[in-house]
Amino acid sequence: MPAEENHFLCQHVAMLRHSFRHWTKQELVAPAMGVQDAARYLFQAPFAVVSHDTAKAPIFNYANQAALSLFAMSWDVFTSLPSRMSSEPVEQPERQRILDEVTEHGFIDHYSAVKIGRHGRRFQIENAVIWNLLDRSTGVHKGQAALIRNWKFL
Numbered sequence: 001m002p003a004e005e006n007h008f009l010c011q012h013v014a015m016l017r018h019s020f021r022h023w024t025k026q027e028l029v030a031p032a033m034g035v036q037d038a039a040r041y042l043f044q045a046p047f048a049v050v051s052h053d054t055a056k057a058p059i060f061n062y063a064n065q066a067a068l069s070l071f072a073m074s075w076d077v078f079t080s081l082p083s084r085m086s087s088e089p090v091e092q093p094e095r096q097r098i099l100d101e102v103t104e105h106g107f108i109d110h111y112s113a114v115k116i117g118r119h120g121r122r123f124q125i126e127n128a129v130i131w132n133l134l135d136r137s138t139g140v141h142k143g144q145a146a147l148i149r150n151w152k153f154l
Contacts, residue, residue: 001075002064008039012062015133016042016051016145023107023131028147051133051145052083058143059083070151072118086115088122098130102144107131111146114154126150 002008014035020028028049029038042049048067052058063071063078071078071086087095091113102108111128125148133142 002039002043002062004040007036008043009062010035010039012051013039013042015136015142016049016062018136019133019145020129020131020147022134024109024129048148048151049145050078050083050086050148051143053143054141057082057084060086061143062145067148070117070123070148071115072121077118087113088116099144102130102132103141115151122154123151124154 017028017038020026029041029045033041043064045064046066048070049062049064050060050067051062052060060079060081060083063073063075068075068078073081084092084095095113098108098111098113107129109127109129111130112124112126113128114122114124116122127150129147131145131147133145134140135142
């Protein structure tokens with residue numbers, strides 16, 4: 001879990017920031033923030049940020065506090081969850097179509113869907129941004145991330 005002891009996972013957050021800027025030409029956090037300050041800010045931000053890896057069935061590998069609260073999960077539970085499980089089974093084909101579009105085009109900024117949290121709690125997200133994660137030094141694809149600013153519980 002991001003904390004002072006692990007510098008709030010600042011290397012992962014640096015990749016989130018770099019990739020977000022690369023694809024959207026916008027900043028995820030203030031560009032003047034240092035690496036560790038940005039990682040701390042992002043973990044405590046009032047919007048949700050999540051990411052998953054590149055496994056065949058991707059697993060979440062990051063969630064800030066807002067996302068953990070939104071999904072009503074602990075860090076350990078969330079980061080062992082296949083990302084497809086954040087959508088109800090009926091929504092999974094559309095989710096996969098969107099992720100394929102992101103893979104092809106780099107990002108989208110109009111993702112709206114019903115998501116499912118712990119114990120089946122459902123919520124609607126609107127106009128989320130999903131982007132590909134790139135290793136800054138190699139350009140290798142490292143997964144995908146989402147920025148969720150708007151949601152409402154159903």
